[in-house]
Amino acid sequence: GYPNWSRDGTFLCFDNLSTSEPAVLRVGISDGKIEPAASLKNVRRAGGAFAAWSGLALDDAPLVLRDTGTQEIYALDWQAP
Numbered sequence: 001g002y003p004n005w006s007r008d009g010t011f012l013c014f015d016n017l018s019t020s021e022p023a024v025l026r027v028g029i030s031d032g033k034i035e036p037a038a039s040l041k042n043v044r045r046a047g048g049a050f051a052a053w054s055g056l057a058l059d060d061a062p063l064v065l066r067d068t069g070t071q072e073i074y075a076l077d078w079q080a081p
Helices: none
Strands: 011-015 023-028 034-039 054-056 062-064
Touching: 011 054, 011 062
Parallel strands: none
Antiparallel strands: 011 023, 023 034, 054 062
């Protein structure tokens, strides 16, 4: 994923999707301590070019892209005026 600084600069947040326990983690800059910020265990991540994107909201809550399904496909016939 993409590392992100907390708003106050005390933590660096990132996700560890390559493990058996996917989560958003944060590492304290002053002490190097790694702690979980949010579990991603039951989150179905999106596919494609931006699948690994993650970020932080204004309150430092983790943001990730998830797949909500793409089961509905529509075909439209359109004729320009």
